[in-house]
Amino acid sequence: CAGNITVTFDLWRHFQVPFRVAVSFFHTLKKSFIYGHFIRNLLLRMASEDPLQEELTCPICLDLFAEPRVLPCQHSFCTDCLQKIATPKENKPLRRGRSRKTQNKMADKALEFECPTCKETVSLKERLIQSLPRNFHLQNITDSFQKSRKAEGKRKRDSESGSEKKKARPLMCSAHQDQPLDVFCVSCQRPVCASCVQDGDHKDHTTGDIRTAYDTARQTIRETLALLEGRSKNMIWSLDKLKRSEEKIKQSAKTLEQSIKEQCSHLKKAVDKQEQALVAQTKAAKTRYLQRQKEMVSVYKNKHEALTKELELTKHHLDNKEPAHFLLDVQVLQQKLTDLQKSQETCDVLFPHTSLSKCVDFKPSLQMLQGMELSHDPNSAELTIRASISVLDFLTGPVGKRRYSSAVVWQDLEWRLLIENKLSTVNGGQKRFLSMFLQCLGRTDGQSPWSLTVASQMRILPQEPRGQMFQKWFRHRYDSQHANKGWSEFIALEELEKPGCGLVNDGRVILEAFVKL
Secondary structure (H helix, E strand, O other), X not given: OHHHXXXXXXXXXXXXXXHHHHHHHXXXXXXXXXXXHHHHHXXXXXXXXXXXXXXXXXXXXXXXXXXXXXXXXXXXXXXHHHHHHOOOOOOOOOOXXXXXXXHHXXXXXXXXXXXXXXXXXXXXXXXXXXXXXXXXXXXXXXXXXXXXXXXXXHHXXXXXXXXXXXXXXXXXXXXXXXXXXXXXXXXXXXXXXXXXXXXXXXXXXXXXXXXXXXXXXXXXHHHHHXXXXXXXXXXXXXHHHHHHHHHHHHHHHHHHHHHHHHHXXXXXXXXXXXXXXXXXXXXXXXHHHHHHHHHHHHHHHHHHHHHHHHHHHHXXXXXXXXXXXXXXXXXXXXXXXXXXXXXXXXXXXXXXXXXXXXXXXXXXXHHHHOOOOOOOOOOOOEEEEEEEEEHHHHHHOOOOOEEEOOOEEEOOEEEEEEEEEEEEEEOOXXXXXXXXXXXXXXXXXXXXXXXXXXXXXXXXXXXXXXXXXXXXXXXXXXXXXXXXXXXXXXXXHHHHHOOOOOOOEOOEEEEEEEEEO
């Protein structure tokens, strides 16, 4: 019994057999089943993964039900299995309080045994297992399952045998249908049969072993595949890099757009501020001129009233018909007219200036606005490019910092100004210079070769009435190899800081390139 318990525990622990099955195995061994037959059925059940088969398996013999019968506890078992476990033992111990004679009488009346599943005591008065009811429904399901399993096994064997036949069948020659393709024609680079090489179309051709040709072709395909896989990885890397570049371009464009909006906003504010100042100056000049006009109108109006009064008195004396009265007053009247005439001659009307252009000087502001991009005809013989920069930005910024003007298209070529902060050694000392270059970026299509010879004047526009233009001329032939011309030391920045130079207004200078064919 101890050995049976050990085997049952090992089955439950090592083989992961359900505990119910292990207990059933223990009781089966206790009822003296054939050990080898039980182990075979147990291993078959452990190998089965079909849940339906598990439900149709007897817990005692671990095989499919055979004539299953139902116990009063509703558990079903095979008839033979119940017959074996219900067999009475000869050396059954006496129960306390009862004599063997009494127990034999009770055993004659009924057959008792325990259900292997729930351990409930089953009592059969007829002492026959056949008196238990048959489970026909379970038997029918078991029979159907056995038939379906046999049919499935047959189909599986047939399919395996068919696939083996199909694999084993060699590829036959189309010209000689009874000959397999077992020779490789090197001249034609295709498999052929022995008859084709001896008497067929491939006679006198160079031939080789088909297995060697197969291995060589596979190796060639592998190498080509490896090369293409490497190219595929490179393409994936390139696509990923292009995507990253696309994101960088979008981010750069977004940053540039934001910078342009900010610069234009500052420019609009500066223009609006200058406009308000000019309008205020104009209104002040208008007020002064109108006040002076009003004073002059008042003075000349009083003079006109006095003159009118004297004229009326003189006309009244002229209407006197008495010669004596007229002659008595004529000398006094004549004197008044003479004095009045002299006073009017010295008080001629002085008309004020009606133009306010001399009172409001907006030329510096206009020159500042001229630093903006100019409209031009791309097919004309002349081109003007302008750019405005901050002197303070160049003085405090890093050496080598560059600024570019907007690119314009002229003569089917793109042009722009390059302004750079350059540090040079002059007389043993370091000086910052403003470098200025006229760049030609080439054709817009970027296809055909090009060349163009132009004369250019690089200059800094004056922004004050007494300022003088700073300029330099050059003539240069532009092409794809020589697309940059100018001066790395165009003007020293300290020259721009000198008072009275007239080239700086509000901390900015206007650079211009005048180009002509």
